[in-house]
Amino acid sequence: MRRTILLANQKGGVGKSSIAAAIAVAVARRGKRVLVVDADQQGNCTIRDLGVRDSDEGRSLAMTLQYGTPLEPIRKVRDGLDVVCGGKHMAMAGTVVSSAEQTGINPLQNLHGALENLVTTEGYDLVLIDSGPGDRAVLDLLLQIVSWLIVPTKEDDGSMDGAELLAHRYLWARKNGALVELMGMVLFDCNPRAVRRNEGTLGKIMELLDGTGIEPFRNFIRHDKAAAIDARAFHLTAEELIGFSPARPEGRSDDETSKRWSRDTEPLATDYQKLTKEVLVRLAAGERAKETA
Numbered sequence: 567m568r569r570t571i572l573l574a575n576q577k578g579g580v581g582k583s584s585i586a587a588a589i590a591v592a593v594a595r596r597g598k599r600v601l602v603v604d605a606d607q608q609g610n611c612t613i614r615d616l617g618v619r620d621s622d623e624g625r626s627l628a629m630t631l632q633y634g635t636p637l638e639p640i641r642k643v644r645d646g647l648d649v650v651c652g653g654k655h656m657a658m659a660g661t662v663v664s665s666a667e668q669t670g671i672n673p674l675q676n677l678h679g680a681l682e683n684l685v686t687t688e689g690y691d692l693v694l695i696d697s698g699p700g701d702r703a704v705l706d707l708l709l710q711i712v713s714w715l716i717v718p719t720k721e722d723d724g725s726m727d728g729a730e731l732l733a734h735r736y737l738w739a740r741k742n743g744a745l746v747e748l749m750g751m752v753l754f755d756c757n758p759r760a761v762r763r764n765e766g767t768l769g770k771i772m773e774l775l776d777g778t779g780i781e782p783f784r785n786f787i788r789h790d791k792a793a794a795i796d797a798r799a800f801h802l803t804a805e806e807l808i809g810f811s812p813a814r815p816e817g818r819s820d821d822e823t824s825k826r827w828s829r830d831t832e833p834l835a836t837d838y839q840k841l842t843k844e845v846l847v848r849l850a851a852g853e854r855a856k857e858t859a
């Protein structure tokens with residue numbers, strides 16, 4: 567499906583949800599219509615990153631996979647941003663997908679049809695799909711649906727191994743007729759001052775991508791734990807945290823729950839802005855190339 571980007575890495579904790587939420591909010595803030603599909607049973611992107619109220623905890627998405635019912639997003643999570651929720655109901659999705667042949671259910675067709683209907687009706691400019699770590703059956707299915715893949719990774723070996731596993735799933739999907747294209751890998755939670763080390767990590771990524779002609783993203787997401795904690799505590803992206811001060815419950819000036827840990831989220835917000843721009847440029851160029859082809 568056009569203009570549909572999957573964020574995936576077989577390893578957990580590499581920034582898939584954080585990046586999906588940050589790009590989604592950034593694009594919606596610039597007046598575009600965005601849909602986030604949270605395909606992870608943890609539902610982190612839905613609850614922690616975007617702070618969706620009245621989440622269905624993955625029910626609509628799970629029902630769509632199994633029965634082909636229409637997707638029911640939570641609307642206006644931000645202006646221009648709708649969310650198909652993730653959560654506990656997606657725990658069964660792996661079984662539904664992997665037992666499809668025996669049961670006669672066609673989860674791929676079910677999701678593809680429902681997503682296409684929703685995107686056509688709502689006219690989204692961009693669809694971002696966040697995936698969970700490890701669930702190979704669901705991952706393989708998502709790779710058949712999306713047009714683009716972004717692989718976030720940290721610089722440690724575990725995350726790189728996860729990226730490598732993912733690269734294999736990607737190549738397998740392509741071999742089986744999927745039209746998905748790898749848009750790039752992006753370094754997450756890294757030290758912007760460790761330029762040489764980052765280059766080394768990017769070198770490793772290049773080896774993984776050898777022969778595909780794909781460059782890793784030039785922009786990376788820096789380590790900023792305080793901002794990350796605040797982002798999830800207040801369900802705001804680094805960009806939204808700029809100038810945000812939490813309301814204190816009346817009469818309690820030292821309330822820990824309303825405390826903000828980060829002083830300045832602007833550098834992190836700038837990383838996300840630059841990455842968003844790079845993603846949109848690659849998307850536009852890539853979609854044009856696909857059209858001409």
Ligand SMILES: Nc1ncnc2c1ncn2[C@@H]1O[C@H](COP(=O)(O)OP(=O)(O)OP(=O)(O)O)[C@@H](O)[C@H]1O
Binds near residue numbers: 698
């Ligand atoms: N800039 C940052 N610096 C340091 N830590 C961060 C930063 N941004 C987010 N984090 C933290 O890193 C952790 C992993 O991020 P995130 O949940 O986005 O990864 P994920 O790949 O979606 O994980 P999972 O596979 O479990 O869904 C979270 O605890 C998050 O709060």
Ligand SMILES: [Mg+2]
Binds near residue numbers: 583
């Ligand atoms: Mg996640």
